[in-house]
Amino acid sequence: MNERQRALLERLAAGEEPGAWAPGEWHSVYALRDRGVLTVSKSGGDVDVEVTEAGWFYLRHGRHPDDLACGQQRSGGVRRTFGADERGSTARSDGSKADFVR
Structure with missing residues (x-):
């Protein structure tokens, strides 16, 4: 996970609503979704983004729970x-x- 993705994950975990993000942040949202740390649902014009258990684990421990580098x-x-x-x-x-x- 790169620094921009980590910062976005922290902001979403703190309650930031999806919406007026900087250019390129949708790419980060989808990258975080693909890593399993966010869920993203769209319905009409509404977007719902939720931090998953793996996302909360990452925020607490600084690594994904499936990270092989940690043995x-x-x-x-x-x-x-x-x-x-x-x-x-x-x-x-x-x-x-x-x-x-x-």
């Missing part, structure tokens, strides 16, 4: 390790392992 693994992920003999194992996100030889 969390997304569900369904697979990590592979290899030894000197090219024998390895696959560690699945459910904790099970499957051995294989390359």
Whole structure:
């Protein structure tokens, strides 16, 4: 998330109504929506923007709850390790392992 997006998320969380935004802020709104930190609904001429749980988490902790840089693994992920003999194992996100030889 860039600085402009973070600032917009903070303003919306503080209660700013969607409307007369600076040029380009709709792009930021849609980028924040795509990151899962906002929901956006339009009905007629009305726009409703709401900060999601992930958005509140980001504002409290400075990172998205699914941020892999903090050591969390997304569900369904697979990590592979290899030894000197090219024998390895696959560690699945459910904790099970499957051995294989390359």
